[in-house]
Amino acid sequence: MSDAIKINKGIEEAVQDLLKSLLEKDKIKGVFTLRKMDDLGAVAYSLFTNADELKNALPLYPFMPVNAGKVLSDFTLQGATQEPVAAVLRPCEIRAFIELVKRTQGDLENILLISSTCGGVYPLKILKGNDQKSRQAQYWESVKKEDIDPELRETCRMCEDFIPHNADMVIAAAGIEDMDTQCTIYLNTQKGKEFASDVPGSKTSEELEGGKIEELKTKRQEQKAKIFEQFEKEQMGLKSLVKMFAPCLGCHGCSHVCPICYCTLCEFDSKTCEYRPTSIESELKLKGGLKVPPGNIYFHLGRMSHMAVSCVSCGMCSDVCPVNIPVATVFSRVGAPLQEVFEYIPGRDLEEAVPSGTYKEQEFMESGK
Amino acid sequence: MDTEFKPNIVGFLCNWCSYAGADLAGSSKMEIEPSLSVIRVMCSSRINSNLVLSSLLWGADGVLVAGCHPGDCHYERGNYYARRRFALLKKILEVLDLEPDRLQLSWISASEGKRYSEVVNTFAEHISQAGPNSLAHNPKV
């Protein structure tokens, strides 16, 4: 059982009310969430400091223009924000932020993390359509019924970690049939309880997990098994890898949007990896041919070896790839066994060290023989 | 015509243990497979995945990383980190079905000249059996 507040309003309005009340009562000085940019469905992450503006906030809109964990890291790179800010994030965005904080790229101190039992997001390409109203209706129907909308990001369709780790407040969304008339917000941490002490709504105590949430988890797990199985059939081995990355432009968009790829200068963007006439010559000598643009497989394998163990499967990389390479599926598929080896769930616990930054004396004893 | 495959193996040896072990093997006139090109590094933890991957993608049929035995690293903990990185990289190659056995990590101390020659010879034999690395000379990669 955990403390919760119940608001007798539809989910969108209830969350807007919560944010508004936090801001008006001066508990926070800003709200970081999605903002409506026009009437046709365009959204962008924004900071709100004016309570009246919050009517333009769309905290639960099912799109992720950037992984907000990356943005919070930008905000707090040099230390905690001076004033408390509430941030409404998807569970994988919070996990990304936690991974970044572990790498001393951010600070949790003055951020109130609000999240939801997440129904997933759509690929950004879908935002271009002008039918956002019916799309929204379709989305919320499927969230209520816990159906997995086939149009969601692939990583969302197979996400088992849709119950947020480390959120101070959790909005119940997945599987909530009566979300049009009422909304439950769980207070998961001391911080969450303190901030919620005098927000509107009645205090209760409820069980977040179990029941319907478990059903959804099972559904997502089944999807994951299916997607991975398909992947294994088609994408393993050198031939498949060559095929999959053949159209890769080498734009490195996938790494630039990845919240875990935080290096200011990525080795793969550096001079070290630039092709010069001399490197082209030696490559021709070695291989009798040159793939253009060169070095794609090196880039992907290298990036994988750096970060796949911390991949939060947010799907940003697939979403931005201009040639539709299923980057996130590959990284999730490769990340899963790496995370298993180290019993590591990226972003689960701030105290859990990043696997490549720590060690145990007695492990992998068979290697090194 | 001699068409026997002669492998090209890169060996990253830590200065304080394995490189000294290689020296000892040499000065003791032990037989060592000549297909190993040695690169001396200050510690096994100097080896990051990019060095190993670029070897495998640009010409190497096998990569050997060798350092001090656990507990004996000159910098105390370097080889523990190296071991983790190695495990990560090897797992990736395994998952993607990219011949993880072309990678080997070994602990060889400065006094283990004999062990050095055995490790190198066995690994070279293994790589010869495995044949040319399909990643290394592939114009599509």
Ligand code: SF4
């Ligand atoms: S975003 Fe797509 S095209 Fe660009 S580097 Fe990544 S995989 Fe290649």
Ligand code: SF4
């Ligand atoms: S690799 Fe892709 S799916 Fe994984 S964290 Fe980075 S952007 Fe998200």
Ligand code: FES
């Ligand atoms: S100095 Fe030999 S492994 Fe670190």
